[in-house]
Amino acid sequence: xxxxxxxxxxxxxxxxxxxxxxxxxxxxxxxxxxxxxxxxxxxxxxxxxxxxxxxxxxxxxxxxxxxxxxxxxxxxxxxxxxxxxxxxxxxxxxxxxxxxxxxxxxxxxxxxxxxxxxxxxxxxxxxxxxxxxxxxxxxxxxxxxxxxxxxxxxxxxxxxxxxxxxxxxxxxxxxxxxxxxxxxxxxxxxxxxxxxxxxxxxxxxxxxxxxxxxxxxxxxxxxxxxxxxxxxxxxxxxxxxxxxxxxxxxxxxxxxxxxxxxxxxxxxxxxxxxxxxxxxxxxxxxxxxxxxxxxxxxxxxxxxxxxxxxxxxxxxxxxxxxxxxxxxxxxxxxxxxxxxxxxxxxxxxxxxxxxxxxxxxxxxxxxxxxxxxxxxxxxxxxxxxxxxxxxxxxxxxxxxxxxxxxxxxxxxxxxxxxxxxxxxxxxxxxxxxxxxxxxxxxxxxxxxxxxxxxxxxxxxxxxxxxxxxxxxxxxxxxxxxxxxxxxxxxxxxxxxxxxxxxxxxxxxxxxxxxxxxxxxxxxxxxxxxxxxxxxxxxxxxxxxxxxxxxxxxxxxxxxxxxx
Numbered sequence: 001x002x003x004x005x006x007x008x009x010x011x012x013x014x015x016x017x018x019x020x021x022x023x024x025x026x027x028x029x030x031x032x033x034x035x036x037x038x039x040x041x042x043x044x045x046x047x048x049x050x051x052x053x054x055x056x057x058x059x060x061x062x063x064x065x066x067x068x069x070x071x072x073x074x075x076x077x078x079x080x081x082x083x084x085x086x087x088x089x090x091x092x093x094x095x096x097x098x099x100x101x102x103x104x105x106x107x108x109x110x111x112x113x114x115x116x117x118x119x120x121x122x123x124x125x126x127x128x129x130x131x132x133x134x135x136x137x138x139x140x141x142x143x144x145x146x147x148x149x150x151x152x153x154x155x156x157x158x159x160x161x162x163x164x165x166x167x168x169x170x171x172x173x174x175x176x177x178x179x180x181x182x183x184x185x186x187x188x189x190x191x192x193x194x195x196x197x198x199x200x201x202x203x204x205x206x207x208x209x210x211x212x213x214x215x216x217x218x219x220x221x222x223x224x225x226x227x228x229x230x231x232x233x234x235x236x237x238x239x240x241x242x243x244x245x246x247x248x249x250x251x252x253x254x255x256x257x258x259x260x261x262x263x264x265x266x267x268x269x270x271x272x273x274x275x276x277x278x279x280x281x282x283x284x285x286x287x288x289x290x291x292x293x294x295x296x297x298x299x300x301x302x303x304x305x306x307x308x309x310x311x312x313x314x315x316x317x318x319x320x321x322x323x324x325x326x327x328x329x330x331x332x333x334x335x336x337x338x339x340x341x342x343x344x345x346x347x348x349x350x351x352x353x354x355x356x357x358x359x360x361x362x363x364x365x366x367x368x369x370x371x372x373x374x375x376x377x378x379x380x381x382x383x384x385x386x387x388x389x390x391x392x393x394x395x396x397x398x399x400x401x402x403x404x405x406x407x408x409x410x411x412x413x414x415x416x417x418x419x420x421x422x423x424x425x426x427x428x429x430x431x432x433x434x435x436x437x438x439x440x441x442x443x444x445x446x447x448x449x450x451x452x453x454x455x456x457x458x459x460x461x462x463x464x465x466x467x468x469x470x471x472x473x474x475x476x477x478x479x480x481x482x483x484x485x486x487x488x489x490x491x492x493x494x495x496x497x498x499x500x501x502x503x504x505x506x507x508x509x510x511x512x513x514x515x516x517x518x519x520x521x522x523x524x525x526x527x528x529x530x531x532x533x534x535x536x537x538x539x540x541x542x543x544x545x546x547x548x549x550x551x552x553x554x555x556x557x558x559x560x561x562x563x
Contacts, residue, residue: 089136093143100147105154106166106543111519112158113151121149156543157521159552162317165541167378169441173434174380183427184217185420186406187413190430194417197432200439204371205387209364214388214395216422217431222262224370224386225311225342227395227424229253229266231368231388232309232338234398241398245271252300253277255311256288256323257529260342263311276305285475286321288312294331307337314343314363318528318536320479329365341366376454376480376540377447379435395422450542454480458539461549468553470560474534482537486511486556488563505532507563514559521555 104110116124125145134142152158154166184190184197201215218224233240237248251272255263257279267277278300281292297307310332312323325341332339341363363369367389374383388395400421407418420428439447458480465471465484470492474483486507494500508525515521524536537552 085136089139092136092140096140096143096147100144101152102154102166105147105152106156108156108548110152110155112155112522113516113519114149115517115519116149124149151522154543156541156545156548157551158541159538160522160524162372162375162538162540163378163381164538165378165543166380167438167442170379170434170438173437176437177430177433180430182430183420184430184432185418185423185426185428187417188411193430193432194419196436197419197430200432200436201385201387203439204385208366208369208371208387210387210389212391214390214393214422215385216395216419217428218384218386218423219425219429219431220382221260221342221370221372221384222265224372224384225260225262225340226266226269227386228311228338228340228342228368228370229263229272229309230270230424231390231394231398232340233270233272235338235394236306236308238397250303250305251276252297252305252307253309253311254280254293254296254300254307254337256280256286256313256316257282258286258316258318258321259311259313260317262342276300282321285478286316286319288323288328290324290327290331293328297331297335297337307335309338309340312339312341312366314341315479315481318481318526319474319483320477320481322478325362325365329362333365338368339366340368340370342370373435376451377435377438378450378542379438382429383431383435399424453542454540454544457544457546457549458482460546461537461539461552464549464553468557470557471553474531480539482539483534484537485534486560488560490563501532507560508533508535510563511535511556511560515555518559520559521552523552 125142151160153161153164156165158164182190182193184193187194197217201217205211205213205215216227218227233248233251236251240248253263253267253272253276255277264274264277266272267274278296280296281289283289293310300307310328312325312328314322314325316322329339331337343363369387370384371387372384373379374381377383402421403426406426407415407421409415411418420426442450458477461482462473462477465473465482470487470489472485472487474485477483485504487504488507491500491503491507497503505527512523512525515523524538525533526536527533535556539549
């Protein structure tokens with residue numbers, strides 16, 4: 001080795017200068033008998049410091065036990081993170097976010113996305129994680145690159161998912177949630193949010209029609225649906241919590257052919273088994289057929305299974321179809337089954353539009369409801385709640401584990417405020433603030449106006465689409481999902497050709513590829529049942545205008561007319 005570098009005596013030798021960030025030391029290189037002066041920056045980590053010392057002294061080896069005790073104490077007595085530097089970086093990063101994501105990202109004249117192939121994108125982003133950190137200017141460039149190459153879901157012409165657009169009050173709530181960084185399990189660490197979640201859940205339940213009940217915010221609609229299945233099983237067989245699935249009979253779940261795939265995931269995850277999910281036939285609109293539901297229940301019984309849950313849907317993922325809740329509720333009452341309504345897009349409770357009146361009338365008969373405000377209500381991802389009619393503390397009885405380090409029974413405040421044992425999680429992100437702050441800002445009336453506006457734009461789009469050659473609707477929309485085929489000129493009038501369906505199935509994928517690579521807009525497509533690929537246009541963002549609807553139709557024609 002080239003030598004060993006240590007600090008002399010119990011104090012740093014000849015300390016010339018000290019401040020909160022820098023310390024000047026003079027120390028001796030014993031091997032070379034040299035006196036070296038080093039300014040040590042306490043804002044960097046020790047491994048980087050030793051590397052710097054090695055470079056300055058031309059040594060192959062610097063002992064990691066080199067600093068004397070007082071030096072080590074001095075280092076540990078100083079903050080490892082520089083708040084001033086961090087806050088400066090945050091300020092500059094917010095400028096980038098504001099410009100790239102919230103200004104350009106909502107500008108109709110900017111691209112929805114900057115498409116790059118995976119290999120090129122990985123190179124542009126420089127994704128490798130290295131031993132030492134980067135400078136602030138480099139990190140700000142990382143922020144710019146992430147913003148530039150990410151899909152702009154706030155863009156007026158992002159029609160790809162059941163979420164779109166931005167509400168700035170909700171976004172403020174999201175920023176504040178991240179900055180406060182607490183977990184919503186006890187009143188002692190989240191007093192504001194325990195009270196706030198209770199108020200928001202109470203308001204949501206009142207819109208369903210329940211004066212009382214329970215509920216909890218979950219990390220997405222899939223988890224909310226999983227909660228419903230677990231609660232339904234526990235109510236039917238409470239011994240499952242102690243003895244497990246092996247002590248139970250074969251169970252049976254019933255849901256429509258077009259319900260969300262989370263039903264299958266929940267059955268697999270909870271040990272019920274996907275083969276025990278009975279798929280109920282749907283009509284042309286995608287609504288559950290209750291005659292077939294009754295038949296499937298009897299079929300399950302004949303096979304020795306015990307029915308315990310009917311999973312209905314209000315606003316299916318693709319067609320936006322609404323299962324007939326009243327007859328489903330009648331069947332559940334007769335059979336003693338738990339009725340869950342997956343209303344992930346059920347912002348229609350905020351409106352009095354004719355399309356939604358019957359849903360508002362009958363969802364009250366459900367035992368539980370999934371509601372995703374991060375979709376039509378624009379709270380931003382993620383914001384989902386499982387709402388319960390139950391008033392017997394079923395949620396807590398089903399999921400509690402009585403962790404004594406969190407839920408001590410001799411606390412100085414009301415223990416009912418510690419809601420964490422209702423959840424299957426321990427740490428739980430605060431998801432109520434963004435919804436609460438947005439609701440405070442625009443009120444129920446403002447939320448209703450957004451929903452009404454989405455329905456108005458949907459009706460306008462359908463009216464225009466029906467007047468254009470080449471656009472063929474799958475059916476009249478029940479919600480804001482507009483499903484259609486685009487028939488290019490080369491296929492018009494050839495519906496009876498043997499290869500027509502095969503050729504038609506290739507149209508949507510090609511148009512989708514073109515729009516993404518050009519960045520003009522984004523809209524989804526899929527096959528469904530016996531139907532080949534068709535587009536699913538989601539009309540949901542309050543930023544939309546009639547001009548955007550017209551642009552959408554024009555752009556589909558431009559991208560697909562030569563196919």
